[in-house]
Amino acid sequence: MDLKKINELIDLDYVQKTLLELVSIPSVNPPQDQGEEKAARYLARKLEELGAEAHVDQVSPGRANAVGILGGTQGPTLVFNGHLDVVPADEGLWDTPPFQPEIKDGRIYGRGTTDMKGGIAAMLGAIKVVNDLGIPLRGRVVASFVCDEEAANLGTLDFLERYPKADYAIVGEPTGLVLAVAHRGVARFRIVVARPGRPCRPACLRGKRHRTHESSNLCPPGLPPVAPSQKAPPAAFAKLRGHHGPSRREGQRHSRSSRNHH
Ligand SMILES: [Zn+2]
Numbered sequence: 001m002d003l004k005k006i007n008e009l010i011d012l013d014y015v016q017k018t019l020l021e022l023v024s025i026p027s028v029n030p031p032q033d034q035g036e037e038k039a040a041r042y043l044a045r046k047l048e049e050l051g052a053e054a055h056v057d058q059v060s061p062g063r064a065n066a067v068g069i070l071g072g073t074q075g076p077t078l079v080f081n082g083h084l085d086v087v088p089a090d091e092g093l094w095d096t097p098p099f100q101p102e103i104k105d106g107r108i109y110g111r112g113t114t115d116m117k118g119g120i121a122a123m124l125g126a127i128k129v130v131n132d133l134g135i136p137l138r139g140r141v142v143a144s145f146v147c148d149e150e151a152a153n154l155g156t157l158d159f160l161e162r163y164p165k166a167d168y169a170i171v172g173e174p175t176g177l178v179l180a181v182a183h184r185g186v187a188r189f190r191i192v193v194a195r196p197g198r199p200c201r202p203a204c205l206r207g208k209r210h211r212t213h214e215s216s217n218l219c220p221p222g223l224p225p226v227a228p229s230q231k232a233p234p235a236a237f238a239k240l241r242g243h244h245g246p247s248r249r250e251g252q253r254h255s256r257s258s259r260n261h262h
Contacts, residue, residue: 015121024099029087040057044066052143059154065158071140072140076167076168078139078168115174
């Protein structure tokens with residue numbers, strides 16, 4: 001069957017209705033206020049309607065993943081991956097209410113329409129067309145719609161812990177309809193200031209004869225503070241301890257302040 005024929009068979013009304021309903025659930029992150037769990041429960045119902053073994057996996061209070069499994073236990077596994085959460089919407093910057101999606105000129109306007117509830121609706125549409133045509137699966141499809149992608153990826157970590165590894169995966173992140181075959185991953189760094197800093201003159205940074213100070217290794221104690229007339233801003237030294245993460249606990253603790261663009 002060629003792609004054109006498949007396109008004609010996709011239930012676009014279903015995909016559009018699903019997207020409108022999903023965008024109407026404000027699953028903002030951060031802050032989290034039960035929206036991700038509501039979105040997960042909505043999607044678990046949709047997956048169940050499509051004949052999937054559907055799960056709502058609780059990740060933390062008010063936050064959950066929706067997972068649907070189709071097909072048997074034989075053959076390869078394909079994961080459809082999408083995230084439930086959206087970044088906050090500054091309503092003052094919107095022409096339309098961000099969580100009351102509107103269709104104008106052939107486009108849907110609403111927070112998360114592109115990133116990435118549209119991808120999720122498309123995945124459900126793909127499962128539906130296979131169902132509608134009665135095509136038997138030669139493997140398994142696992143739909144994983146996860147929370148917390150916008151902050152600490154707690155939903156993905158939970159999914160990886162609960163389910164076996166897959167052979168293939170399709171991630172519905174927007175790429176301008178350009179196929180991307182790899183992802184460089186994500187690494188976030190957190191710097192912990194372990195002891196108070198000491199104000200210091202910028203000149204110290206250039207000096208080579210200062211004796212070692214226990215705090216900075218650069219700045220000797222007892223220097224007078226920088227006078228405002230000297231204009232150069234003071235620097236502060238402190239002992240730093242860094243590591244990469246996040247671990248689950250750190251992610252929960254810091255998810256309010258960390259954010260990326262997806
Ligand atoms: Zn995204």
